[in-house]
Amino acid sequence: MAGDPSLSATEKAVYELEKSGADIIEIGIPFSDSVADGPVIVNAAQKAIKRGVSAKGCIKLVSKLRKKIKTPIVFMTSFNIPFSYGIEKFLKDCSKAGVDGLILPDLPFEEAKAVSSSAKKHGIDLIFLIAPNTPDGRAKKLASLSRGFVYLISLTGVTGARKSLSLGIGENVRRIKRYSDKPVAVGFGISTPEQAKQAARHADGIIVGSAIVKKISEKKAVGNFVSSLKRAICTC
Amino acid sequence: MRYDQPDQHGYFGEFGGSFVPETLVPCVQELKQAYYASRHDKKFKKELAHYLKNFAGRPTALYFAEKLSREYGFRIYLKREDLCHTGAHKINNCIGQILLAKRMGKKRIIAETGAGQHGVATATVAALFGLKCVVYMGSDDIKRQALNVFRMNLLGAEVRAVDAGSKTLKEAVNEAMRDWMANVRDTFYIIGSCIGPHPYPVMVRDFQSVIGREAKYQINIAEGKLPHTVLACVGGGSNSIGMFYPFIEDEKVGLIGVEAGGKGIRSGMHSAAIAGGRPGVLHGSLSCVMQTRDGQISSTHSVSAGLDYPGVGPEHSYLNKTGRVKYAVVDDKEAVRAFHLLSEKEGIIPALESSHAIAYLKKLRGRLSNKDVVVVCLSGRGDKDLDIVRDFLNTKPRVN
Numbered sequence: 001m002a003g004d005p006s007l008s009a010t011e012k013a014v015y016e017l018e019k020s021g022a023d024i025i026e027i028g029i030p031f032s033d034s035v036a037d038g039p040v041i042v043n044a045a046q047k048a049i050k051r052g053v054s055a056k057g058c059i060k061l062v063s064k065l066r067k068k069i070k071t072p073i074v075f076m077t078s079f080n081i082p083f084s085y086g087i088e089k090f091l092k093d094c095s096k097a098g099v100d101g102l103i104l105p106d107l108p109f110e111e112a113k114a115v116s117s118s119a120k121k122h123g124i125d126l127i128f129l130i131a132p133n134t135p136d137g138r139a140k141k142l143a144s145l146s147r148g149f150v151y152l153i154s155l156t157g158v159t160g161a162r163k164s165l166s167l168g169i170g171e172n173v174r175r176i177k178r179y180s181d182k183p184v185a186v187g188f189g190i191s192t193p194e195q196a197k198q199a200a201r202h203a204d205g206i207i208v209g210s211a212i213v214k215k216i217s218e219k220k221a222v223g224n225f226v227s228s229l230k231r232a233i234c235t236c
Numbered sequence: 237m238r239y240d241q242p243d244q245h246g247y248f249g250e251f252g253g254s255f256v257p258e259t260l261v262p263c264v265q266e267l268k269q270a271y272y273a274s275r276h277d278k279k280f281k282k283e284l285a286h287y288l289k290n291f292a293g294r295p296t297a298l299y300f301a302e303k304l305s306r307e308y309g310f311r312i313y314l315k316r317e318d319l320c321h322t323g324a325h326k327i328n329n330c331i332g333q334i335l336l337a338k339r340m341g342k343k344r345i346i347a348e349t350g351a352g353q354h355g356v357a358t359a360t361v362a363a364l365f366g367l368k369c370v371v372y373m374g375s376d377d378i379k380r381q382a383l384n385v386f387r388m389n390l391l392g393a394e395v396r397a398v399d400a401g402s403k404t405l406k407e408a409v410n411e412a413m414r415d416w417m418a419n420v421r422d423t424f425y426i427i428g429s430c431i432g433p434h435p436y437p438v439m440v441r442d443f444q445s446v447i448g449r450e451a452k453y454q455i456n457i458a459e460g461k462l463p464h465t466v467l468a469c470v471g472g473g474s475n476s477i478g479m480f481y482p483f484i485e486d487e488k489v490g491l492i493g494v495e496a497g498g499k500g501i502r503s504g505m506h507s508a509a510i511a512g513g514r515p516g517v518l519h520g521s522l523s524c525v526m527q528t529r530d531g532q533i534s535s536t537h538s539v540s541a542g543l544d545y546p547g548v549g550p551e552h553s554y555l556n557k558t559g560r561v562k563y564a565v566v567d568d569k570e571a572v573r574a575f576h577l578l579s580e581k582e583g584i585i586p587a588l589e590s591s592h593a594i595a596y597l598k599k600l601r602g603r604l605s606n607k608d609v610v611v612v613c614l615s616g617r618g619d620k621d622l623d624i625v626r627d628f629l630n631t632k633p634r635v636n
Contacts, residue, residue, distance in 0.1 A: 031532065033401075035410050036259075046400070054530035080518065080531045083531065084527065107255060108256065108261050129257070131257075131262075134258060157414075157418035
C-alpha cells in the first residue's frame with residue numbers, strides 16, 4: 001500500500017522486493033472504501049489517506065522507482081480513484097511514469113470500456129480477476145480480455161491471510177488454462193511459504209498482498225520473507 | 237412524458253450501473269434474474285400484497301395536518317409511513333426482498349443499518365420467515381440508536397459493530413458487502429436504500445413506490461386533484477424515490493427532495509451528496525458522492541443517523557440532472573425545530589430524517605395559495621431519536 005507508513009518506506013520496500021526476487025510488484029493506491037479488502041489493507045489505506053497520499057503522489061513515486069528498477073509495476077486500486085482523476089489522464093500519467101499494469105477489483109468488464117480503451121492506447125495492461133464462483137462462460141471472456149496475466153482469486157471473500165488455502169485452486173487454474181494460454185496468478189489468502197508452494201503447484205504465479213503490506217506497515221523488512229516465498233515456489 | 241428508467245444495465249441516464257468485485261458479479265446477476273422474473277409474477281405480487289396489508293399494516297393513512305396547514309397557509313397532508321409496523325417505511329422494501337430471498341432459497345440474511353430502522357425492519361422479516369439475520373451497524377450509530385439495537389436483539393438478529401472510518405452507515409455497507417463476498421452461496425443482502433449495484437436501486441424503488449401509489453390515490457379522494465408539491469427527505473433516498481416515482485410523469489406536480497445539511501454545506505459537515513458532491517462510484521453504483529479532490533469518500537455529518545451517508549441513489553442523481561426533482565437542503569437545527577413543531581402542533585413525533593422534509597414546509601410559506609396541496613412523506617416515527625434531540629438542545633424532561 002503506497003504511503004503506509006510513508007511514501008519513502010514504500011519506495012524502500014519496492015527496492016527490497018525487487019532484490020528478493022519479486023517478478024511483478026503491485027502497488028496499492030489507497031481508497032477509503034475498498035469493499036474487496038480485508039482489515040490489513042483497509043487499515044493501511046486509512047493510514048495512507050490520513051497522510052495525504054493521493055493517486056498523483058503514487059504516480060510520482062513510480063516515476064522515481066522507474067529510474068532504478070526494471071521489475072514490472074502494477075497499480076491496484078478502486079475504480080473511483082481513476083474515475084475521479086479522469087480515466088484518460090490517469091492512464092496517460094501512469095504510462096508516462098512507467099506503470100505496466102492496472103487492477104481495478106470493483107470494475108467488472110461490462111463497465112470497463114473507457115478504462116480498457118485508454119489502457120490500450122497508453123500501453124498499460126488491464127488485468128481482470130476471476131473468482132471461484134465465476135461461471136464458465138464469463139471466466140472465458142475475462143481470460144480473453146485480461147492483459148498480461150489472469151488474476152485468479154483463490155477464495156470467495158476479501159483479501160487477507162487465512163489459516164489454510166482454499167481447496168479447488170487446482171481445478172480453477174485448470175479451467176482457465178482450458179481457454180487461455182495466458183499465465184495464471186493466484187491471490188487472496190496466501191501468506192506463508194507453505195501456502196505459496198501449494199498454490200504454485202497449479203498456478204504460474206502467486207500474489208501475496210496483505211502479508212507484505214502488514215510487514216511494511218509495521219516497519220519490518222520484507223526481503224527475507226519474499227525470498228522465502230520465492231524459494232518455496234521455485235521448482236529448480 | 238413517459239418515464240422508463242433505468243435501462244437494462246441499471247443506468248438512469250449516466251448514473252447507476254454495477255461496480256462490484258468479480259466475486260459478487262454472479263450474486264447480483266442471480267438477484268437480477270430472480271427479481272425480473274418475480275416483479276410481474278402473480279403469485280409473488282399476491283404474497284407481497286398480503287404481507288404489506290396484514291403484517292406491515294398498509295395502506296397507511298394520508299393525514300390532513302390542520303394546524304400545520306393553518307400555520308403555513310397551504311393544505312398539508314402527511315403520508316403516515318410512521319404508522320407502518322416497525323415505525324418506518326423500511327418494512328415495505330424488507331418484505332419485498334425477503335420474499336425474493338425465500339424464492340431464491342437463501343438461508344441467511346444480512347443488512348446494514350444507520351438509524352437502525354432498516355436493521356429493525358430486516359430483523360423483523362427475518363424473524364417472520366425464520367431466517368438467520370446479521371445486521372452491520374457503525375459503532376457511533378450503535379451509541380446514538382441504542383434502543384434500536386436492543387429491538388434487533390429481541391427479534392433474534394445479531395448486530396455486528398463496525399468500528400472503521402466514520403463508524404456510521406457507509407462503513408456498515410462496506411462490511412455487509414464484505415460479508416456477502418465471503419458467503420455468496422447462502423446469503424441474501426437486503427440493502428435498505430435505493431443505492432448499491434443494479435438491480436438494487438430499481439428494486440428498492442419498486443418496493444417503496446407503494447408509498448407514492450397510495451398517496452396519489454388518497455389525495456385524489458381527499459382533494460379531487462393532484463398535489464402542487466410532494467416533499468420527502470433524501471439520504472440514500474428510498475422513501476423519497478418511493479414517494480416520487482408514481483408522480484414523475486405528472487409533470488405539474490413539483491417534487492422536492494430534502495437533503496441533510498448538517499452544520500451547513502459550507503462547513504463540510506453535512507450529508508448532502510447532491511448539493512455538495514460530484515459523480516463518483518461508491519457501493520456499486522455511479523452517482524453523486526461526497527468526496528475529496530483525490531476521490532476519497534468524505535466523512536459526513538447529520539443529526540439524523542439515517543441520512544448520514546455520503547452517497548445517494550443513482551436515480552436521484554439522474555432526476556436532479558434532468559431537473560424533474562428539485563433538491564434542497566435543511567440543516568440540523570431546522571430539522572430539530574421541525575421535530576418539535578410537529579410534535580406540539582399535530583401530536584406526531586417524527587423521525588429526525590422525516591423532520592428534514594417537515595422543516596422544508598417553512599420555506600414554502602408565502603409561495604403557495606391556501607388552496608394548494610402539499611404532501612409530505614413522514615417516513616418514520618421519532619421515538620428512536622428522543623435521546624439525540626434531548627442532547628441536541630441540552631433539555632431535561634419538564635415536570636411542573
